[in-house]
Amino acid sequence: MLDFFAKLDRRWIFLLMFLAVAIPILFQVRFPETPTPLAKAVFDAIENLPDGSKILLPFDFDPASEGELGPMATAFVVHCAEKHHKMYFIALWPVGPQMIQDEIQKVIKEDFPNLVYGVDYVNLGFKPGNEGVIKVIATDLRQLYTTDDKGTNVDRIPMMHGIRSVQDFDLVVNVSAGYPGTKEWVQYAATPYKIKLVAGCTGVQAPLLYPYIPDQLPGLLGAIKGAAEYEKLVVERYHLESNPKYLEGRRRMGPQLVAHLLMISLIVAGNVILFAQRRREKRR
Amino acid sequence: MTRERLIWTVLLVAAALWLGVRVTQTGMGSVYVQDLGNATVPASAWDGMAGTARLSVSRTVGVWVAAIFTLAIASFLYRDNPFYKIAEAVVVGVSAAYWMVIGLWATLVPNLFGKLFPGWIHSWSMPGLSPVREAYSILYFVPLLLGVLLLMRLSPKGSWIARWPLAFIIGTTAGIRLVGFIQADFLSQINSSIVPLVVVESGRFDLHATLGNLMMVIGVLACLVYFFFSVEHKGVMGGISRVGIWFLMITFGAAFGYTVMGRIALLAIRLEFLFDDWLWLIDPTGVRPPM
Numbered sequence: 001m002l003d004f005f006a007k008l009d010r011r012w013i014f015l016l017m018f019l020a021v022a023i024p025i026l027f028q029v030r031f032p033e034t035p036t037p038l039a040k041a042v043f044d045a046i047e048n049l050p051d052g053s054k055i056l057l058p059f060d061f062d063p064a065s066e067g068e069l070g071p072m073a074t075a076f077v078v079h080c081a082e083k084h085h086k087m088y089f090i091a092l093w094p095v096g097p098q099m100i101q102d103e104i105q106k107v108i109k110e111d112f113p114n115l116v117y118g119v120d121y122v123n124l125g126f127k128p129g130n131e132g133v134i135k136v137i138a139t140d141l142r143q144l145y146t147t148d149d150k151g152t153n154v155d156r157i158p159m160m161h162g163i164r165s166v167q168d169f170d171l172v173v174n175v176s177a178g179y180p181g182t183k184e185w186v187q188y189a190a191t192p193y194k195i196k197l198v199a200g201c202t203g204v205q206a207p208l209l210y211p212y213i214p215d216q217l218p219g220l221l222g223a224i225k226g227a228a229e230y231e232k233l234v235v236e237r238y239h240l241e242s243n244p245k246y247l248e249g250r251r252r253m254g255p256q257l258v259a260h261l262l263m264i265s266l267i268v269a270g271n272v273i274l275f276a277q278r279r280r281e282k283r284r
Numbered sequence: 285m286t287r288e289r290l291i292w293t294v295l296l297v298a299a300a301l302w303l304g305v306r307v308t309q310t311g312m313g314s315v316y317v318q319d320l321g322n323a324t325v326p327a328s329a330w331d332g333m334a335g336t337a338r339l340s341v342s343r344t345v346g347v348w349v350a351a352i353f354t355l356a357i358a359s360f361l362y363r364d365n366p367f368y369k370i371a372e373a374v375v376v377g378v379s380a381a382y383w384m385v386i387g388l389w390a391t392l393v394p395n396l397f398g399k400l401f402p403g404w405i406h407s408w409s410m411p412g413l414s415p416v417r418e419a420y421s422i423l424y425f426v427p428l429l430l431g432v433l434l435l436m437r438l439s440p441k442g443s444w445i446a447r448w449p450l451a452f453i454i455g456t457t458a459g460i461r462l463v464g465f466i467q468a469d470f471l472s473q474i475n476s477s478i479v480p481l482v483v484v485e486s487g488r489f490d491l492h493a494t495l496g497n498l499m500m501v502i503g504v505l506a507c508l509v510y511f512f513f514s515v516e517h518k519g520v521m522g523g524i525s526r527v528g529i530w531f532l533m534i535t536f537g538a539a540f541g542y543t544v545m546g547r548i549a550l551l552a553i554r555l556e557f558l559f560d561d562w563l564w565l566i567d568p569t570g571v572r573p574p575m
Binding site: 011014017018021022025026028064065066067068070094095105109125126127128131132135146147148150151152153184186187188190191192202203204206207208211212215216222223224225244245251252255256259260263 | 361382390391475535547550559569570
């Protein structure tokens with residue numbers, strides 16, 4: 001028995017993990033979420049601003065991490081739209097503009113058709129240069145952003161009047177999948193210019209960003225768990241429970257729980273097998 | 285035919301038959317769109333049935349290609365195979381091509397040619413850019429020259445010339461990053477680590493915050509001692525460094541937990557795509573009539 005488990009083909013583990021994720025998806029399993037102080041801090045940062053505040057939304061992710069970051073990006077946009085904040089979208093990742101466009105279509109065009117492009121929201125598109133872009137626009141936005149994503153001169157966009165640099169925004173809300181992302185926003189904007197920044201990031205990044213909390217980064221949504229908590233706060237505050245597209249984060253927490261239970265079981269089983277094998281070898 | 289090949293053949297034929305039946309019965313994998321003036325927007329299958337939306341062939345093909353490529357990539361978990369290799373090669377090729385196009389239209393045209401020849405770029409490709417030449421636009425010949433020198437790497441005899449622009453890139457990047465790290469990571473992190481060990485809020489002792497600060501300071505000091513190799517880790521130093529190891533292990537454990545969460549989320553979204561958009565087995569957003 002011990003030898004059977006010790007030499008078990010890893011593909012059986014893959015199959016188990018597939019079932020652990022697939023079954024909760026097929027049966028739409030959901031669990032309650034309790035928001036943590038970090039998720040509340042992100043929510044409060046947007047909620048406590050006066051209506052019509054200027055929010056910069058750098059969407060620094062791509063389709064590869066959309067599953068993890070898409071729900072929080074959706075929640076950020078709907079929260080800003082409900083608060084009538086002015087949304088300025090930018091991207092430091094080349095596929096970022098498509099992610100922005102998806103959110104604009106999914107949230108603004110479908111549920112907030114009264115919002116006007118150029119007045120209530122603008123997509124300034126992608127700029128190459130990684131942290132160099134942040135360093136430049138922290139003091140002079142127009143040096144790099146002369147047009148929006150469609151090629152319209154920013155001087156012809158009403159909501160761009162009076163925006164000279166990132167320091168003119170009331171808040172920066174970053175969605176980050178890696179480099180360049182939240183770390184660079186902390187290093188080149190939030191720390192040197194005391195710009196208020198909150199973020200949502202992938203699970204891989206989250207532990208690296210914790211040291212910046214709370215002085216340099218007042219709020220952080222870590223992976224799909226953070227998204228689900230923030231989503232709950234937004235949905236309850238604005239009564240969006242009936243719209244399933246605003247419940248994506250919570251929906252994706254079902255497979256998380258079952259898969260994590262499987263992972264823990266496998267780690268415990270692996271250790272038990274290891275120690276049992278050692279004991280057997282000692283007896284010999 | 286080996287036993288394994290026979291089993292796989294039977295499974296694939298059964299899957300193909302099941303897909304065929306579902307396509308004819310339910311129309312699974314179809315994508316509908318609505319034409320609104322000059323824009324085409326996604327629509328639900330409800331709209332398609334009501335006749336207010338039309339079937340989008342290109343988007344339907346996109347869903348099927350995405351599903352087949354997802355399965356091809358996932359097949360690597362069983363064993364390396366030609367389907368995985370094809371999907372991998374397509375991803376690499378498409379990504380490289382996408383980067384080339386983005387590099388041209390997001391960098392070279394607006395940031396270089398748009399500065400050197402503003403009138404031409406304004407009339408030819410980007411009417412949003414200003415047609416007026418900047419005062420010192422001639423300076424943009426420097427990055428143009430550096431860019432050309434970088435391409436000399438492709439020349440067998442002149443490849444050494446590429447080291448000059450490369451040295452410029454490495455130097456400027458190191459300079460920019462050094463300042464960022466010193467300010468945001470080194471100095472700010474020291475500043476954040478200097479906290480009161482006994483927290484009193486509004487005249488009341490705050491046990492939670494006090495314990496939190498104590499743990500943080502002990503953790504930072506213990507981890508620093510672990511990485512301090514000038515003194516042998518024996519006695520008191522050995523004990524403190526062992527505490528540091530515990531803190532590091534807990535940190536690695538938290539990082540591993542977060543990584544697992546991220547990877548499971550990625551698997552979940554792919555499976556959700558397969559079950560929802562492709563196979564129509566689930567409908568979490570209520571865009572289709574009940575099957």
